[in-house]
Amino acid sequence: MNYFFSIIVPVYNAQNYIAQCARSLFGQNFKNIEYVFVDDCSSDNSLEILKEVLKEFPDRYTSVKIIKNHKNMGVSFTRKVGMESTTGQYVIQIDSDDWVDLDMCNAFYKKIKETNADIICSDYYENYLGRQDYIEQNYGKDVDYFKAILDGRLHGSLCNKMIKRSLFVDNNIYPILGFNLFEDKFVSLRLFFFSNKVEYINSAFLHYRQYDKSFTNQPVNESQIYDTIFFINELQKFFETNKLLSILNNEFYGCILNHKKIFLLDEQYFYLWDSFYPEANKIKYLLTLKSYSLIKKIITALTLLFSKKIMKFAYTIHKKNKGL
Missing domain, CATH: 3.90.550.10 (Spore Coat Polysaccharide Biosynthesis Protein SpsA; Chain A)
Structure with missing residues:
Protein backbone atom coordinates (compact mmCIF):
# COMPACT_ATOMS: atom_id res chain seq x y z
CA MET A 1 0.00 0.00 0.00
CA GLN A 210 5.87 17.48 31.22
CA TYR A 211 7.07 16.12 34.53
CA ASP A 212 7.27 19.28 36.67
CA LYS A 213 10.95 18.77 37.30
CA SER A 214 13.26 21.73 36.91
CA PHE A 215 16.25 21.09 34.69
CA THR A 216 18.46 22.81 37.26
CA ASN A 217 17.36 20.35 39.97
CA GLN A 218 18.48 17.32 38.01
CA PRO A 219 22.00 15.93 38.27
CA VAL A 220 24.16 16.49 35.21
CA ASN A 221 25.72 13.34 33.85
CA GLU A 222 28.75 12.80 31.67
CA SER A 223 26.63 11.75 28.70
CA GLN A 224 24.78 15.09 28.69
CA ILE A 225 28.07 16.98 28.76
CA TYR A 226 29.43 14.84 25.92
CA ASP A 227 26.29 15.36 23.84
CA THR A 228 26.38 19.13 24.37
CA ILE A 229 30.00 19.30 23.22
CA PHE A 230 29.22 16.99 20.30
CA PHE A 231 26.19 19.08 19.25
CA ILE A 232 28.18 22.31 19.26
CA ASN A 233 31.07 20.78 17.30
CA GLU A 234 28.71 19.24 14.72
CA LEU A 235 26.88 22.55 14.42
CA GLN A 236 30.15 24.30 13.63
CA LYS A 237 31.00 21.70 10.98
CA PHE A 238 27.59 22.21 9.38
CA PHE A 239 28.01 25.99 9.39
CA GLU A 240 31.47 25.76 7.87
CA THR A 241 30.42 23.26 5.19
CA ASN A 242 27.49 25.43 4.12
CA LYS A 243 29.36 28.75 4.48
CA LEU A 244 26.96 30.10 7.11
CA LEU A 245 29.40 31.51 9.66
CA SER A 246 29.83 34.83 7.87
CA ILE A 247 26.05 35.21 7.49
CA LEU A 248 24.86 34.00 10.89
CA ASN A 249 27.93 34.52 13.06
CA ASN A 250 26.07 36.18 15.95
CA GLU A 251 23.26 33.61 15.92
CA PHE A 252 25.77 30.76 15.82
CA TYR A 253 27.62 31.95 18.91
CA GLY A 254 24.34 32.83 20.60
CA CYS A 255 23.22 29.23 20.14
CA ILE A 256 26.50 28.00 21.63
CA LEU A 257 26.12 30.34 24.59
CA ASN A 258 22.60 29.06 25.20
CA HIS A 259 23.70 25.41 25.27
CA LYS A 260 26.81 26.05 27.37
CA LYS A 261 24.66 26.82 30.41
CA ILE A 262 24.63 23.11 31.23
CA PHE A 263 28.29 23.48 32.26
CA LEU A 264 27.20 25.69 35.17
CA LEU A 265 25.06 23.03 36.82
CA ASP A 266 27.92 21.00 38.28
CA GLU A 267 31.22 22.23 39.72
CA GLN A 268 33.29 19.60 37.94
CA TYR A 269 32.25 21.10 34.57
CA PHE A 270 32.70 24.79 35.45
CA TYR A 271 36.01 24.89 33.59
CA LEU A 272 34.21 24.19 30.31
CA TRP A 273 32.30 27.46 30.58
CA ASP A 274 35.56 29.38 30.15
CA SER A 275 37.56 26.92 28.05
CA PHE A 276 35.05 25.59 25.50
CA TYR A 277 34.28 28.16 22.80
CA PRO A 278 35.23 31.07 25.11
CA GLU A 279 34.61 33.44 22.19
CA ALA A 280 30.87 32.82 22.68
CA ASN A 281 30.92 34.35 26.18
CA LYS A 282 29.97 37.85 25.05
CA ILE A 283 26.98 40.08 25.74
CA LYS A 284 26.40 40.72 22.02
CA TYR A 285 25.71 37.03 21.44
CA LEU A 286 23.37 36.91 24.42
CA LEU A 287 21.27 39.60 22.71
CA THR A 288 20.59 37.27 19.76
CA LEU A 289 18.67 34.85 22.01
CA LYS A 290 15.19 36.20 21.39
CA SER A 291 13.60 33.36 23.36
CA TYR A 292 15.24 34.62 26.57
CA SER A 293 13.16 36.73 28.94
CA LEU A 294 14.64 39.96 30.30
CA ILE A 295 15.32 38.31 33.66
CA LYS A 296 17.10 35.39 32.00
CA LYS A 297 19.22 37.78 29.94
CA ILE A 298 20.19 39.72 33.07
CA ILE A 299 21.17 36.54 34.94
CA THR A 300 23.18 35.28 31.97
CA ALA A 301 24.83 38.69 31.55
CA LEU A 302 25.91 38.65 35.20
CA THR A 303 27.31 35.18 34.68
CA LEU A 304 29.26 36.39 31.65
CA LEU A 305 30.67 39.32 33.60
CA PHE A 306 31.36 37.53 36.86
CA SER A 307 31.21 33.87 35.91
CA LYS A 308 33.80 32.44 38.28
CA LYS A 309 32.65 34.45 41.29
CA ILE A 310 28.98 33.61 40.70
CA MET A 311 29.73 29.93 40.16
CA LYS A 312 31.84 29.74 43.31
CA PHE A 313 29.14 31.49 45.35
CA ALA A 314 26.34 29.33 43.94
CA TYR A 315 28.25 26.13 44.58
CA THR A 316 29.11 27.21 48.15
CA ILE A 317 25.42 27.84 48.88
CA HIS A 318 24.53 24.53 47.24
CA LYS A 319 26.98 22.61 49.45
CA LYS A 320 25.69 24.34 52.58
CA ASN A 321 22.10 23.49 51.70
CA LYS A 322 23.02 19.85 51.12
CA GLY A 323 24.55 19.75 54.58
CA LEU A 324 21.40 21.03 56.28
Missing part, protein backbone atom coordinates in the same frame (compact mmCIF):
# COMPACT_ATOMS: atom_id res chain seq x y z
CA ASN A 2 1.18 3.52 -0.78
CA TYR A 3 0.91 5.38 2.52
CA PHE A 4 0.55 9.12 2.65
CA PHE A 5 1.74 9.45 6.26
CA SER A 6 4.18 7.46 8.37
CA ILE A 7 4.23 7.91 12.14
CA ILE A 8 7.38 6.83 13.97
CA VAL A 9 7.19 6.06 17.70
CA PRO A 10 10.39 5.18 19.60
CA VAL A 11 9.46 3.08 22.64
CA TYR A 12 11.42 2.53 25.82
CA ASN A 13 9.87 1.59 29.17
CA ALA A 14 6.69 3.53 28.43
CA GLN A 15 4.14 1.13 29.93
CA ASN A 16 2.42 3.95 31.86
CA TYR A 17 1.81 6.02 28.73
CA ILE A 18 1.96 3.86 25.60
CA ALA A 19 -1.77 3.01 25.65
CA GLN A 20 -2.83 6.67 25.55
CA CYS A 21 -0.25 7.41 22.86
CA ALA A 22 -1.26 4.45 20.67
CA ARG A 23 -5.01 5.09 20.96
CA SER A 24 -4.52 8.69 19.88
CA LEU A 25 -2.58 7.51 16.81
CA PHE A 26 -4.71 4.53 15.80
CA GLY A 27 -7.86 6.61 16.31
CA GLN A 28 -6.91 9.26 13.74
CA ASN A 29 -9.81 10.26 11.49
CA PHE A 30 -7.46 9.91 8.49
CA LYS A 31 -7.00 6.37 7.19
CA ASN A 32 -3.92 6.27 4.98
CA ILE A 33 -1.32 6.02 7.75
CA GLU A 34 1.64 3.71 8.34
CA TYR A 35 2.73 3.19 11.96
CA VAL A 36 6.29 2.26 12.90
CA PHE A 37 6.95 1.46 16.57
CA VAL A 38 10.59 0.76 17.44
CA ASP A 39 11.22 -0.73 20.86
CA ASP A 40 14.67 -0.11 22.35
CA CYS A 41 14.65 -3.29 24.45
CA SER A 42 12.15 -2.13 27.06
CA SER A 43 12.31 -4.02 30.35
CA ASP A 44 8.64 -3.37 31.16
CA ASN A 45 5.33 -4.31 29.50
CA SER A 46 5.31 -1.56 26.85
CA LEU A 47 5.09 -3.91 23.86
CA GLU A 48 2.45 -6.15 25.43
CA ILE A 49 0.27 -3.12 26.17
CA LEU A 50 0.79 -1.77 22.65
CA LYS A 51 -0.32 -5.08 21.12
CA GLU A 52 -3.41 -5.17 23.34
CA VAL A 53 -4.39 -1.64 22.27
CA LEU A 54 -3.90 -2.57 18.61
CA LYS A 55 -6.58 -5.25 19.02
CA GLU A 56 -9.07 -2.41 19.58
CA PHE A 57 -8.32 -1.13 16.05
CA PRO A 58 -8.47 -4.17 13.72
CA ASP A 59 -8.60 -1.92 10.65
CA ARG A 60 -5.11 -0.63 11.54
CA TYR A 61 -3.51 -4.04 12.05
CA THR A 62 -1.90 -4.39 8.61
CA SER A 63 -0.58 -0.81 8.76
CA VAL A 64 1.50 -1.33 11.90
CA LYS A 65 5.17 -2.33 12.08
CA ILE A 66 6.61 -3.26 15.46
CA ILE A 67 10.41 -3.47 15.43
CA LYS A 68 12.66 -4.40 18.33
CA ASN A 69 16.32 -3.43 18.59
CA HIS A 70 18.67 -6.36 19.27
CA LYS A 71 19.93 -4.47 22.34
CA ASN A 72 19.40 -1.10 23.99
CA MET A 73 20.87 1.41 21.53
CA GLY A 74 19.54 4.82 22.58
CA VAL A 75 17.04 7.20 21.06
CA SER A 76 19.11 8.34 18.05
CA PHE A 77 19.63 4.77 16.80
CA THR A 78 15.97 3.97 17.46
CA ARG A 79 14.72 7.00 15.52
CA LYS A 80 17.04 6.14 12.63
CA VAL A 81 15.71 2.57 12.49
CA GLY A 82 12.18 3.95 12.44
CA MET A 83 12.98 6.46 9.71
CA GLU A 84 14.60 3.82 7.51
CA SER A 85 11.53 1.60 7.91
CA THR A 86 8.97 4.14 6.69
CA THR A 87 7.40 4.30 3.24
CA GLY A 88 4.97 7.22 3.56
CA GLN A 89 5.22 10.46 1.61
CA TYR A 90 5.33 12.47 4.85
CA VAL A 91 6.71 11.51 8.24
CA ILE A 92 6.17 12.63 11.83
CA GLN A 93 7.81 11.34 14.99
CA ILE A 94 5.84 11.07 18.24
CA ASP A 95 7.34 10.16 21.61
CA SER A 96 5.71 7.21 23.37
CA ASP A 97 4.82 9.23 26.48
CA ASP A 98 2.98 11.92 24.49
CA TRP A 99 -0.33 11.85 22.64
CA VAL A 100 -2.06 13.75 19.83
CA ASP A 101 -5.53 15.00 18.93
CA LEU A 102 -7.52 12.74 16.61
CA ASP A 103 -7.68 15.26 13.76
CA MET A 104 -3.92 15.83 13.52
CA CYS A 105 -3.25 13.90 10.31
CA ASN A 106 -6.37 15.20 8.60
CA ALA A 107 -5.35 18.80 9.33
CA PHE A 108 -1.82 18.20 8.05
CA TYR A 109 -3.19 16.50 4.93
CA LYS A 110 -5.40 19.47 4.04
CA LYS A 111 -2.49 21.89 4.46
CA ILE A 112 -0.18 19.74 2.36
CA LYS A 113 -2.74 19.53 -0.45
CA GLU A 114 -3.17 23.31 -0.35
CA THR A 115 0.53 24.16 -0.34
CA ASN A 116 2.69 21.15 -1.29
CA ALA A 117 5.11 22.23 1.44
CA ASP A 118 8.17 20.23 2.47
CA ILE A 119 7.50 20.87 6.16
CA ILE A 120 4.23 21.63 7.94
CA CYS A 121 4.58 22.94 11.49
CA SER A 122 2.00 23.49 14.22
CA ASP A 123 1.62 24.75 17.77
CA TYR A 124 1.56 22.25 20.63
CA TYR A 125 0.41 21.74 24.20
CA GLU A 126 2.58 21.25 27.26
CA ASN A 127 0.69 19.00 29.65
CA TYR A 128 1.56 19.12 33.33
CA LEU A 129 -0.19 17.33 36.16
CA GLY A 130 -3.46 19.28 36.43
CA ARG A 131 -2.49 21.94 33.87
CA GLN A 132 -2.30 22.35 30.10
CA ASP A 133 -0.41 25.20 28.43
CA TYR A 134 -0.89 26.18 24.78
CA ILE A 135 2.49 26.88 23.19
CA GLU A 136 2.22 29.10 20.14
CA GLN A 137 5.13 28.80 17.76
CA ASN A 138 4.52 32.06 15.88
CA TYR A 139 5.48 30.79 12.46
CA GLY A 140 4.84 33.63 10.06
CA LYS A 141 5.67 34.34 6.45
CA ASP A 142 8.44 36.70 7.53
CA VAL A 143 10.06 34.18 9.88
CA ASP A 144 13.45 32.68 9.06
CA TYR A 145 12.71 29.21 10.41
CA PHE A 146 16.32 28.09 10.50
CA LYS A 147 17.33 31.15 12.50
CA ALA A 148 14.27 30.86 14.77
CA ILE A 149 15.20 27.30 15.79
CA LEU A 150 18.81 28.36 16.22
CA ASP A 151 17.96 31.19 18.63
CA GLY A 152 15.36 29.16 20.51
CA ARG A 153 12.17 30.95 19.41
CA LEU A 154 10.87 27.77 17.80
CA HIS A 155 10.99 24.29 19.28
CA GLY A 156 13.57 21.99 17.70
CA SER A 157 11.50 18.85 18.29
CA LEU A 158 10.22 16.87 15.30
CA CYS A 159 6.99 15.93 17.10
CA ASN A 160 4.98 18.97 15.96
CA LYS A 161 6.25 18.85 12.36
CA MET A 162 5.07 16.78 9.40
CA ILE A 163 8.00 16.44 7.02
CA LYS A 164 8.32 15.17 3.45
CA ARG A 165 10.25 11.91 3.62
CA SER A 166 12.28 12.75 0.53
CA LEU A 167 13.76 15.70 2.42
CA PHE A 168 15.43 13.22 4.78
CA VAL A 169 16.45 10.79 2.04
CA ASP A 170 17.69 13.22 -0.62
CA ASN A 171 19.85 15.15 1.85
CA ASN A 172 20.93 12.15 3.95
CA ILE A 173 19.51 13.69 7.13
CA TYR A 174 19.29 11.13 9.88
CA PRO A 175 20.03 11.14 13.63
CA ILE A 176 23.71 10.68 14.38
CA LEU A 177 24.20 7.40 16.22
CA GLY A 178 25.17 7.72 19.87
CA PHE A 179 24.07 11.35 19.99
CA ASN A 180 20.90 11.63 22.08
CA LEU A 181 20.68 15.08 23.68
CA PHE A 182 19.72 17.76 21.11
CA GLU A 183 19.71 15.15 18.32
CA ASP A 184 16.24 16.23 17.18
CA LYS A 185 17.25 19.90 17.15
CA PHE A 186 20.26 19.17 14.93
CA VAL A 187 18.05 17.14 12.56
CA SER A 188 15.47 19.96 12.48
CA LEU A 189 18.08 22.60 11.69
CA ARG A 190 19.33 20.62 8.70
CA LEU A 191 15.81 19.87 7.45
CA PHE A 192 14.81 23.53 7.56
CA PHE A 193 18.04 24.57 5.87
CA PHE A 194 17.43 22.28 2.89
CA SER A 195 13.66 22.75 2.65
CA ASN A 196 12.14 24.79 -0.17
CA LYS A 197 8.79 25.53 1.42
CA VAL A 198 7.57 25.59 5.02
CA GLU A 199 3.97 26.13 6.10
CA TYR A 200 2.33 26.64 9.47
CA ILE A 201 -0.99 25.57 11.01
CA ASN A 202 -1.99 27.82 13.90
CA SER A 203 -3.52 24.93 15.83
CA ALA A 204 -2.09 22.49 18.37
CA PHE A 205 -2.33 18.70 18.10
CA LEU A 206 0.61 17.34 20.07
CA HIS A 207 0.30 16.95 23.84
CA TYR A 208 3.86 17.12 25.14
CA ARG A 209 3.95 15.53 28.58
